[in-house]
Amino acid sequence: MxxxxxxxxxxxxxxxxxxxxxxxxxxxxxxxxxxxxxxxxxxxxxxxxxxxxxxxxxxxxxxxxxxxxxxxxxGASGRGRPxxxxxxxxxGPVAFGADIREDSWTLAQIELGGRLTELETGEHDRTPRVFDDILRATRRHATDRLASLGIAIAGPIHDRRRLHISHLGWDEVDLDEQIGGDWPPTVVDNDARLAGLAEARRGALRGTGTALHFHIDFDIGGTLLLGGDAQRGAHNIAGEFGHMPLTDSGHRCMCGAQGCWSLDVGTNALVRRSGREPGYGAGRELAREILARAEAGETEAGRAVDDNAIALGRGLGALANALDPEAITLSGLGLELIRLRRGLIEHACAEGLMKFRRARPPRILAGTVGEIGPLRGAAEIAFDVAxxxxxxxxxx
CATH class of the missing domain: 1.10.10.10 (Winged helix-like DNA-binding domain superfamily/Winged helix DNA-binding domain)
Structure with missing residues (x-):
């Protein structure tokens, strides 16, 4: 790469x-x-x-x-020199960004100034063969203006090479085998980290010194940003906050750990509350249906969303104690949770804060880049080449 x-x-x-x-x-x-x-x-x-x-x-x-x-x-603005x-x-140069979700992918183009244009989207078979889909789509749209390609993917990448997506059953997927010499210059990074980078460059975290960002989809992932720079750790896998035992979950995670925060926050948690077994990129439509029913006032759906929001807030409070952020932003499903249950999230966060912190809790904000945060972040790191x-x- x-x-x-x-x-x-x-x-x-x-x-x-x-x-x-x-x-x-x-x-x-x-x-x-x-x-x-x-x-x-x-x-x-x-x-x-x-x-x-x-x-x-x-x-x-x-x-x-x-x-x-x-x-x-x-445009004309009155008298004086134009x-x-x-x-x-x-x-001029352009770069492509690709966002690989657990069940779908999107390819977009970015140019100088940050204008982002979606090029193509599709579904995939939930195996690493999705990289072949991305390469074919890139070839369909590439011209000699293409400088590089950035890819956001929903899992940690150990030492920038070995990809793990536990809830898809991907373990030790070697990116060097998936991305060969026939690809354009390509960089791959974690989706939540890239969503945070997008908020720091283009959204609600612009100009913020110390911040946390969380992207919620099937589960929750996050990143710590210092001066707009997403922290990566010694092996490029920092930020796996979803795999910390922050909410006393009684379930064992597909990652192998017991009690991960991600078991209680996101689509998989909503699917589990409905009585179905989550995992392998299934359940997105069901989760959105539960959110819609909760907004309409259905009691059981409302309780499921309440539990998701409380678990989210409790985890945010614990991490705020440790990392002292000025602000926390949410994207993906987090946008719906904060829209529907802001008060519950903030209350649970405050309950988890050390007493002396409660007078000035971190701001919890809806990310302004929106659900395309990982795609925007992937395009941004690709355009950095130019x-x-x-x-x-x-x-x-």
Missing amino acids: GLTPTGESPAMPQLKTSADLRVHNQTRLLRAVHDADEPLTRASAARALGFGRNTAAALVGELEAAGLLHEAPA TTLLLAHPH LNAEWLRARL
């Missing part, structure tokens, strides 16, 4: 020449344009990066000539 989870090469060269400095500044400019929450003007980019007017003009001109950036007139905006070049000095130098 050849890339780190941030899409960068493992080592960044030191700036030794004026050419190195120029490429470094061009990279900074492209990163600023990409990360901005609205299009930048040349002047605003120069101010943000500390460039002089002439330097900014030269950098923009060089990047436009290379087909990496486009400067276009803004304003121009820094935008994606129509022939914001790398080594990649840029080869194209100037």
Whole structure:
């Protein structure tokens, strides 16, 4: 695969020449344009990066000539010199992001500035053959503009190579065997971690120093973000909060551990409450039906959702004691839980907090990126390749 989870090469060269400095500044400019929450003007980019007017003009001109950036007139805004905006070049680089759910997959394209366009979606057979589906879809949509591919997947990836998805029965799936030399440059990362990264770059956690994000689908996964950077741990598997015994569950998890938090939060927990055996990527529609019945006032469905929300809040309180986040965001099924049971989640969280923390509990927020968080995060780490000095130098 050849890339780190941030899409960068493992080592960044030191700036030794004026050419190195120029490429470094061009990279900074492209990163600023990409990360901005609205299009930048040349002047605003120069101010943000500390460039002089002439330097900014030269950098923009060089990047436009290379087909990496486009400067276009803004809409008329009254008297004075016309304003121009820094935008994606129509022939500039793009990256693909793929989100592999337990039962389906989605492929999307991202360009400079963050515009995300869904390309294709499909179902799969819940085996690693889904990687073949992703490769075929990538080939159907790829052009010579494609820089790289990022993939979000619902399981830990040990040492960035060995994939485990316990509730699909995937154990020690070797990504080097699934992603070969006929693939574009590809980086794979955990879905919850990428959803958190998406919130830090594009959503409710933008500018937050210490935060937790949890993506809830069949079960719950999360990530700790420090300064917008998702923490990965020594073996790239940090953040498996769902496999901590935070709620005294009496069940044994398919991961092999006893009493995992994920047994009480998410689709699988709702399916189990309905009397069915969860696992293997089944039950999504049933869970949504239970949520709808709970919202309509059905007692038994309401109790199932209550239990899910209480378990979620209890776990958040325990983790807040340990990690001291400023804010906690939720995505996936978490958006529905916080919409339907915010008060219950916050109360259970507060009950689990140490007494001195209760006056200023962490904010619990609905993620604003939404259910596409893992897809957005996968696309972002893929596009990071085009914001790398080594990649840029080869194209100037």
